Amino acid sequence: MTDAELLVDIAAGQIGALRDLYDRHAPWLAARLRHRSSDRSLIEEALQDTFVVVWRTAGRYRGEGDVAAWLWGIAIRKLIDRVRGSRTPRLERPSVMESAEEAVLAGIGYGELGKAMARLSPELMAVVQARILDGLSTREAASLLRIPTGTVKTRLMRAKQIMREQLT
Amino acid sequence: MTWHIDQPTMNRYEEGGLDRVAASSLEAHTNQCGQCRSLVSVDPGIFELQWLKIADRIEVGRRGLIERALERSGVPDHIARVVALSPALRASFVLAVLLVLVFAAAASTSNPGAGSYRIFLIVAPLLPVAGVAMAFGKLVDPAHELTLASPIDAFRLLLWRAAAVLTVSLGAAFLFWPVVPAPSTVGFAAWVIPAFALTLTTLALSSRFEPSVGSGIVTAGWLLVILPALDSGNPFGAYAQALSLGLAFVAGVLFVLRRDHFNRKGQS
Numbered sequence: 483m484t485d486a487e488l489l490v491d492i493a494a495g496q497i498g499a500l501r502d503l504y505d506r507h508a509p510w511l512a513a514r515l516r517h518r519s520s521d522r523s524l525i526e527e528a529l530q531d532t533f534v535v536v537w538r539t540a541g542r543y544r545g546e547g548d549v550a551a552w553l554w555g556i557a558i559r560k561l562i563d564r565v566r567g568s569r570t571p572r573l574e575r576p577s578v579m580e581s582a583e584e585a586v587l588a589g590i591g592y593g594e595l596g597k598a599m600a601r602l603s604p605e606l607m608a609v610v611q612a613r614i615l616d617g618l619s620t621r622e623a624a625s626l627l628r629i630p631t632g633t634v635k636t637r638l639m640r641a642k643q644i645m646r647e648q649l650t
Numbered sequence: 651m652t653w654h655i656d657q658p659t660m661n662r663y664e665e666g667g668l669d670r671v672a673a674s675s676l677e678a679h680t681n682q683c684g685q686c687r688s689l690v691s692v693d694p695g696i697f698e699l700q701w702l703k704i705a706d707r708i709e710v711g712r713r714g715l716i717e718r719a720l721e722r723s724g725v726p727d728h729i730a731r732v733v734a735l736s737p738a739l740r741a742s743f744v745l746a747v748l749l750v751l752v753f754a755a756a757a758s759t760s761n762p763g764a765g766s767y768r769i770f771l772i773v774a775p776l777l778p779v780a781g782v783a784m785a786f787g788k789l790v791d792p793a794h795e796l797t798l799a800s801p802i803d804a805f806r807l808l809l810w811r812a813a814a815v816l817t818v819s820l821g822a823a824f825l826f827w828p829v830v831p832a833p834s835t836v837g838f839a840a841w842v843i844p845a846f847a848l849t850l851t852t853l854a855l856s857s858r859f860e861p862s863v864g865s866g867i868v869t870a871g872w873l874l875v876i877l878p879a880l881d882s883g884n885p886f887g888a889y890a891q892a893l894s895l896g897l898a899f900v901a902g903v904l905f906v907l908r909r910d911h912f913n914r915k916g917q918s
Contacts, residue, residue, distance in 0.1 A: 497705070497708065500704075500708075501701065504701055504704070506684070506687070506688075507687070508697065508700065508701075509687075509690040509691070509692045509697070510680055510687040510690040512690075513663070513664050513690045514677055514680075516664075516666075517666070517673060517677075526696075526700060529700060530700060530703050530704050530707065533704045534704060534707050534708060537704075537708050548681055548682055550680070550681050550682070550684070550687065551681045551682075554681065596671045596672075596675065599670075599671045599674070600669065600671045604670070607670045607671075608670075611670065611674055615674050615677065615678065
């Protein structure tokens with residue numbers, strides 16, 4: 483069964499299908515969340531939130547893009563909600579379209595762009611990761627990294643500038 | 651896909667041993683490649699425990715029709731849970747409210763013209779008072795311990811539950827109001843304003859007494875005032891409404907001023 487077929491069953495209320503999806507995706511989602519926050523309990527809660535949200539909103543998956551990317555879009559936003567504190571804003575529709583940057587990264591691995599990115603300071607790299615690779619909005623990135631939105635914007639601009647210089 | 655991640659690389663990723671560029675590249679790849687996703691290791695204990703918690707939340711969430719409605723209307727989920735658990739929203743309370751209203755409406759319509767519609771005006775404001783007693787009472791709330799232990803501001807919780815009680819009881823009373831043969835000079839404000847006044851008084855008293863005691867005092871006081879007043883003049887006229895409004899205001903202010911007492915009560 484494909485992931486998309488599982489989502490159809492989940493939308494129909496079959497908890498077994500959710501379990502199958504959990505078996506397939508929970509491990510890597512957890513591993514990836516651990517690269518975004520060091521707080522283990524926040525990560526566990528965000529992962530639980532993710533699958534509870536999937537249970538409720540599986541019907542909204544429209545079949546665009548990978549289910550894995552859709553799941554990650556939910557997971558990273560649930561983590562942000564948990565980092566923000568108890569007040570949970572509405573889930574923004576995660577973007578499931580593969581970004582051009584992502585395609586480039588997945589293709590070249592350790593190529594020119596990789597070298598350019600390696601030149602970035604950890605602060606700049608964190609912003610690039612949140613805004614470009616995870617596809618978060620400026621505000622979401624600010625919440626996750628616990629920095630003001632203005633700082634996210636300026637750091638992203640500087641990062642792009644540095645990378646442009648490296649590549650030309 | 652022209653390349654795949656090998657196991658040692660995945661292990662280093664999980665340990666945090668890859669630099670950020672390599673980690674990002676790996677993540678971008680795992681978005682699209684199920685084969686590489688399955689290389690991530692699993693701690694069976696934590697994995698199962700997590701699943702149980704998810705299943706638990708789904709099962710609990712399934713039951714709460716009211717809870718889901720509350721969440722959909724923007725109430726934070728932890729508040730929605732304790733509000734939905736409040737006894738005032740249970741079928742038994744709603745049923746009791748409806749029964750009382752049926753009798754009150756029946757009594758009100760039994761002898762039209764002789765002022766029997768006033769029975770409804772006397773009974774309707776007492777419904778939310780009874781509801782408040784149930785909303786926070788130690789004796790009647792099966793989730794009482796849970797509520798005290800939850801890290802939620804007791805004052806805010808009381809407000810939410812009181813709002814739920816008012817919605818249920820006044821909403822039900824509105825359903826029956828068209829049946830009551832009241833003269834056109836008597837609007838629904840005749841029972842809504844006293845209902846607010848009595849409810850706020852009960853809430854204010856709850857900062858000192860058990861809600862059941864507070865609502866007992868309020869009910870007795872209401873009957874003592876209203877029954878003798880029925881013979882002399884119109885106890886639901888404009889003058890009386892202004893008095894009710896005044897009482898509602900004073901009680902509301904008192905309630906807010908004493909908000910700290912609710913939280914302290916929870917800790918003792």
